[in-house]
Amino acid sequence: MTKTERKTAVVTGAAGGIGKAVARRFVERGFRVILGDANTAGLQALAADLNASGQNVWHKSGDLRSKSYCEALIDHSVEATGRLDVLVNNAGIITRGNILETSDEDWARTLDVNLTAVFYTCRRAIAHMKAHGGGSIVNVASCWGLYPGPNHPAYISSKAAVASLSKCLGRDHAPDGVRVNAVCPNEVNTPMLRTGFERRGFDPDTAIEELNRSVPLGRIAEPEDIADVICFLTSDAARYVAGTAIEVNGAKPVY
Numbered sequence: 206m207t208k209t210e211r212k213t214a215v216v217t218g219a220a221g222g223i224g225k226a227v228a229r230r231f232v233e234r235g236f237r238v239i240l241g242d243a244n245t246a247g248l249q250a251l252a253a254d255l256n257a258s259g260q261n262v263w264h265k266s267g268d269l270r271s272k273s274y275c276e277a278l279i280d281h282s283v284e285a286t287g288r289l290d291v292l293v294n295n296a297g298i299i300t301r302g303n304i305l306e307t308s309d310e311d312w313a314r315t316l317d318v319n320l321t322a323v324f325y326t327c328r329r330a331i332a333h334m335k336a337h338g339g340g341s342i343v344n345v346a347s348c349w350g351l352y353p354g355p356n357h358p359a360y361i362s363s364k365a366a367v368a369s370l371s372k373c374l375g376r377d378h379a380p381d382g383v384r385v386n387a388v389c390p391n392e393v394n395t396p397m398l399r400t401g402f403e404r405r406g407f408d409p410d411t412a413i414e415e416l417n418r419s420v421p422l423g424r425i426a427e428p429e430d431i432a433d434v435i436c437f438l439t440s441d442a443a444r445y446v447a448g449t450a451i452e453v454n455g456a457k458p459v460y
């Protein structure tokens with residue numbers, strides 16, 4: 206594959222559990238990847254690892270609550286590699302607590318990171334993709350955005366909106382050659398899940414062993430289980446998949 210034939214993917218939240226796995230999968234498939242995250246040290250470590258075999262990735266750290274960062278991350282793909290073929294909006298935060306426990310700041314922060322940043326990056330990316338022969342976008346929502354679980358109204362509202370936004374954009378921009386889809390995981394073994402257990406005083410390994418028993422397929426997801434579905438959705442094998450939200454949950458319903 207020559208340099209110009211290599212496609213480019215932008216991945217947000219690349220220093221996190223699912224984001225790292227997605228970035229790694231794209232590099233394995235010959236993509237160049239633009240890594241975004243607020244965690245600069247995490248991005249630097251991942252970039253050093255993924256660039257050990259040549260220039261495969263570039264990284265740009267920043268806060269997705271800033272519109273200018275969202276747009277600059279998309280622009281960086283074109284500046285660094287001359288192209289933008291794929292966008293994976295993976296970054297997210299989980300805000301726990303029922304509505305009485307949710308402050309104005311909790312609500313605003315959750316919607317800003319989980320939803321408004323997706324609006325900004327999608328708008329910038331779709332404008333570019335439409336003008337350059339198309340592309341593919343995957344937004345990471347959640348099963349909880351489709352079937353609300355208890356005591357997470359801010360998180361669930363943001364993820365429901367991301368699933369819905371993905372379906373809207375998938376429908377509106379299919380004629381432009383841009384396929385937009387959402388992936389909806391249930392529980393995944395990442396820092397987001399593990400730190401939640403730690404904060405509540407549980408040992409994460411023991412808690413996950415217990416959680417594994419609640420999943421019909423026998424275990425909660427590993428980040429690679431989700432990354433593989435994301436990569437599939439951006440590949441030519443998924444050329445007829447657009448405007449949908451795919452559940453990746455080991456057959457576990459939301460209780």
Ligand SMILES: NC(=O)c1ccc[n+]([C@@H]2O[C@H](COP(=O)([O-])OP(=O)(O)OC[C@H]3O[C@@H](n4cnc5c(N)ncnc54)[C@H](O)[C@@H]3O)[C@@H](O)[C@H]2O)c1
Nearest residue numbers: 218220221222223242243268269296297347392393395397
């Ligand atoms: N882990 C799960 O059980 C689970 C289940 C369903 C959906 N999801 C979704 O999957 C996605 C990835 O989650 P994960 O489990 O890998 O979590 P994670 O916490 O391991 O990674 C999330 C990443 O997003 C980054 N991020 C957060 N806020 C940011 C901001 N303002 N600006 C820039 N970067 C920011 C963090 O630094 C982190 O590296 C999230 O959207 C999450 O909601 C996770």
